[in-house]
Amino acid sequence: MNKYRDILIIGGGASGIASAIKAAEKNPDRKITIIEKQNRILRKLLSTGNGRCNFTNINANKKNYHGSFAKFTENVFSIYPPKRVISELESYGLISKIESEGRVYPVSNHASAVVDSLLYKLESLKVEVQCETKVFSIKKENNKFLVKTDNGNYIANKVVISTGSKAGKKLGADASGLDLLRNLGHTVSELSPALCPIPVVSKKLTALKGIRATGKVALIRNDNLIKSETGEIQFTENALSGICVFNLATFVKDADTVSVSLLPELNDTKVEEIVKEHTAIFKNRLIEDLFTGVFQKKLGIYIIKEAIGDPLSRKVSTLNNNEIKQIAYAVNHLTFKVKRPTDFDKAQVVKGGVLGKEINPNSMESKKIKGLYICGEAIDINGDCGGYNLQFAFASGFLAGENL
Secondary structure: OOEEEEEEEEOOOHHHHHHHHHHHHHOOOOOEEEEOOOOOOOOHHHHHHHHOOOOEEOOOOHHHEEOOOHHHHHHHHHHOOHHHHHHHHHOOOOOEEEOHHHEEEEOOOOHHHHHHHHHHHHHHOOOEEEOOOOEEEEEEEOOEEEEEEEOEEEEEEEEEEOOOOOOOHHHOOOOHHHHHHHHOOOOEOOOEEEOOOEEEOOOOOHHHOOOEEEEEEEEEEOOEEEEEEEEEEEEOOOEEEOHHHHHHHOOOOOOOEEEEEOOOOOOHHHHHHHHHHHHHHOOOOEHHHOOOOOOOHHHHHHHHHHHHOOOOOOEHHHOOHHHHHHHHHHHOOEEEEEOOOOOHHHOOEEEOOEOHHHEOOOOOEEOOOOOEEEOHHHEOOEEOOOOHHHHHHHHHHHHHHHOO
């Protein structure tokens, strides 16, 4: 027997929960069910922000977003700006704090505080949650939606698809929601990982594995600067990582170059002066000790090898002027040939989704199918690292819920 619901929400992530809360607040008498294929809702939220849940950013605006829906964030954020998202969650009992660069976290520094607040609100509104349920198909017939699942079929007046994306496959993420939207007639752009490490193809980084350094990264294509970021750079065995690198990943194409500056606040002349000072200070030491007091030793050795090659077992005093210039130049001009990321397991979000032109940005309702709403990562939009993606998830979810 088909189960009747006023509203059926497919996907129990941040945007789906937000839509359920607002819909239930608007009309407490409506029957609302959240369908989640995993064994619990909000699982992915627990892992965000390294377990601290950076749930919004007070500086969020359309400049922080990419994809065909990015320009419509003005509509969404005019109704649900970051301050209102903060206020909403605080009304559920959450206490938050603002940290550097506008990032907002729960004061407890635990993502569970955000999750527990949302769960409490859902329970108080008596929203039904149906976990471990997979949706096979959605069809609209006679102004109703027929939703077939492995746990029975539903008939609903309205449907929200908030299924997320393929980012975080280890947490159970996939693109099944986008398949449902394709079958309903929506156009889904190509998916690729975003906010993730950038694979290096020109060389192995084994010697730098585990090293962290503050600096500037710049994405270069055909000698043209595509984008640059400053922050902590992390080196893995075969990739560049760190928040500043993540913010370049969206734009990377095969055969691009990433240039790394390790003392970006200094020009080449000043760096050369520092190297010359060190050649005097450490003249009786081995060349591998040249950057003592400047860089972690393995990183210093890597820079010197990139500049002049081996051997580094001779004394610093044997360096000639040309070698000194090459070493100094390498400090702010390390280059790495890279390729487009393809590993969804390591991605925080995904680039691609339902095209922005197919969604009403004032309500999140589909322009193709009346009564169908789309929010969160199912849409072709991805934000920079720093709370921007959860800001959109919550804002789009709240907005959809208001209009259900």
